[in-house]
Amino acid sequence: MNNELLNVTGRIFNVQFFCVHDGPGIRTTVFLKGCPLHCLWCHNPEGILRDVHLSFSENKCLKCGACANVCNVHKVTDGKHSVDREKCSLRAECVKVCPTEALSIVGRDVTVGEVISDILKDKKFYEPSGGGATFSGGEPAMQPEFLLALVKSAKAEGINAAVETSGCAPYGVYESLLPYVDSFLFDCKETDPALHRKFTGVDNALILSNLRKLHSAGASILLRCPIIPGLNDRDEHFRGIAELSKELPNLLGVEILAYHRLAASKSGRMGLNIQDEYEPPAQELVKEWNDTLRTYGANVFDA
Ligand code: SF4
Ligand code: SF4
Structure with a gap:
């Protein structure tokens, strides 16, 4: 192993073992701190602030x-x-x-070596399940040097590496990750630019441009769409997602991430006041959303 890489430090707020919703198989998910977005429904508000x-x-x-x-x-x-x-x-x-x-x-500074030894604890589960490590956040691309050292070191250990991203970082960061990342779990939070700004605090032009560039570069991308009742469960948004899916035929698919309530209580704990409460959708409603996407021609990914 490359000691220089192992000594790179970064800031995380959690390492979660045995995850089954953060990419294929059984995975260890590492949550990096800091995010340029402030989504109204943020599932991981511990990750928004870069500070401990x-x-x-x-x-x-x-x-x-x-x-x-x-x-x-x-x-x-x-x-x-x-x-x-x-x-x-x-x-x-x-x-x-x-x-x-x-x-x-909430939050601690760690070396890549420390994170990799945590990831290696469950190595025996990765191969039989097709799993590995997922680097999430916050927005992991906010710590580009740390993230690159993590994915390089994971690959050096033969571990499948996935990166979960909002897409909101300079394209050069993603380009540097490409040779070492097996799949990107890329968020599409809202297809309407004005509403994207309203819901997340940032424009979606850079995000969509990164998505298109990564797709052209041959990256494996699962497009993950958080759907929040009353905010973006709109017909135009479902049509917009389907249009993207048709425009980018090599996507692994489109996956709906249904809102859950846990996050609102977490943001209160942090003293953040960014979230309203929304009604978590029933399973039948999520099925309806998936059916709508299919009707509009999206390649829906069924986990
Ligand atoms: S992208 Fe949005 S949901 Fe994800 S950590 Fe940042 S603010 Fe939260
Ligand atoms: S007052 Fe509350 S937060 Fe403070 S020590 Fe007691 S239980 Fe903990």
Whole structure:
């Protein structure tokens, strides 16, 4: 193994083992920190901020005051807990004394070598299942040097590497990854440019351009479409997705990612106030969406 690559450092917020929805087979998913988008429905709000930060779960808090006794960033008054994150220095004294794990520090700096040894723990499951490692986020391409070192090192160990991306990074980053990435899980959040800006905070021109360039370069791409009831479950959007699927015939397919509620509670923990609550769709509705896409000619990927 190349020691120079193994010593590259980056920031992650989780390594999740035995994932079955992040690409083919059984996978280990590594979540990198930082994202240029702020999707209203973000499934992984821990990944949005590049900084390490304090997470607080209101529903686990006993209002015992132990955190306030060791750090004046916390206050417990009249049976209410409050935290002034601006003043938090991440000393984590509060985390150590909290009896219910209501507090935690999100994000840590690691070397590529540390991540690869985690990934190798489940190597025996990858080959029989067609699995491997998925690098996700946040937006993993926000840490291009770290991501490149990760995929190169995974390949050197014979591990299938997938990258889950919003597509919102300079094309050069994707181009450098191409020889080492087995598949891209590429998000298509909204096909209407104005609505894309409204829902995610960024324009989709660069994203679509990257998608087309990666497709032309022969990348294996699964187009993943988060569908949020009341936001982008519109007929025009389904038509737009189908048009993209027809324009890019070598896509592995189009996969709908149905909204779930977990993310809204997570963003509150981080002190982020970016999410509304949406109604999670019933399975029959998701089936209807898939049928609509098929009717419009999309190559729907059934996991
Ligand atoms: S120590 Fe934990 S449970 Fe007690 S008040 Fe602080 S956050 Fe809540
Ligand atoms: S691209 Fe992903 S991580 Fe970034 S804000 Fe959107 S859903 Fe969250």
